Amino acid sequence: MIVLYIFLLIHLEGYNRCVIIQDKMSIDVPFKHPSFLMHQDKIQCQTQRQEMLRCGTSNVYVKPECVCSFHNVYEATLYHKYSSCPHGEESDVVTKLKCPDCKKYSLNNNGPCINGGKLTCNGDEVAPHITCECPPNYQGKFCEEKLENVTRRCDKISAFSAIGMINCDLTKSDCVTYSRTGKYVYLCKETETSQDRQGLPLCIDTEDITVSPDVRTRTSASTTDSNQLDDIISGVQSTTPTPAVIVFLVTLQLCFSNAIMLNLFDIH
Template structure:
């Protein structure tokens, strides 16, 4: 006797979305967007006089001394020797603590100009332009009886630091669009002035900014700020590409006209073949 048995054979086909596909096909690379943009940062540098004054570098006391100059110059103790204003409480006297804090242009034993002992008020009174260690247009301020190294300066715009020695410069950097995958390993530009990456506000565009050396103004075409590069609209998407900007874990799926893939998730297909006839 022949019996017909209905046997349903299931084949499990496993397809992996390849990792190399994720590296070479980025959904955002298929979307039109600005190729260049700019960011603006503050660049900080130290701006001090180019050379140490010769009276300090040569340790030439006589270069700073004058005889019987009266109360317009700082007197060296009870001697008849006075010091020229440019030698009193200069930037290098005060700033270079390890080199000059104990140095005096006065005769031995009469060092009334030693900055670790010189009061801020005397520093202001006897120094060049009454500015003491302040540079780059800074103005010396005295709060009380503090000594010269503890004094502070009111700095003009674009300068900071205790004695206005730090220059703050606005720098415009031109950045170039890259794929988001190639942005891996780059530091965000909010944290560095070196080679870095920045993004549009919708996080769809990544831009690489090279390390700057000098200020760069925006070019004549007025490049947009990278953060403000326009949002991607649905009608700008290439045919067959569906985009989910939430970047949540997704499966690999075939789409009409293209492939949408954001992660290498296993894609399992169950295929059922037809009826078989078996004789028993």
């Protein structure tokens, strides 16, 4: 009966653990800075292929990966204080390239767009103001921002303990969240990685799935029959089971079986 009491008490008071799911944004660039951007030597960017961007009136042309690529445009003011062309022949200053030219002088004619983004030219906007059409779960000017869901496990606390803490709707650090009407309060620890949900409910929904079975009062433990136990277990099983629920059910069943065996032994 003690096990039964604890089991029912937990369900009457709600889940002790639940989860929240938040959006996480991070910069996702699937490649390192090109080496030619890290030093002044631009010889590796130069070629004699005439379909490339020509350096003034010289016979030197600039490779597309050295003209309108992501890092060239995303950090243009940092790296484009100098040119990939020979001294005095400046024709590849990316901050002055118009969108159609940026498209032409870039790898796969896709300009600075990354992560599956597609270059869209609205006119003659210069390279730093180009925008890209991003695939799902990406955003940003050049689709460099990745969006993903992060699952955070949270533990039940008292309302008193939550005083002064920030709501999880406003922060991704340590915070508190609530069930639908604020009946239960949960503390969520800060995490950068998604945690295993482990079958736990959403914190906001914990009021909707707690159990309130009809427990009939008995004068003694020995008068509890199997029909009452089946009614209680049936009411619990009508909710979404969790590992904790399953353990309690098994324990309860074993306790009940042991009680029957002891009664039979006492009779004989």
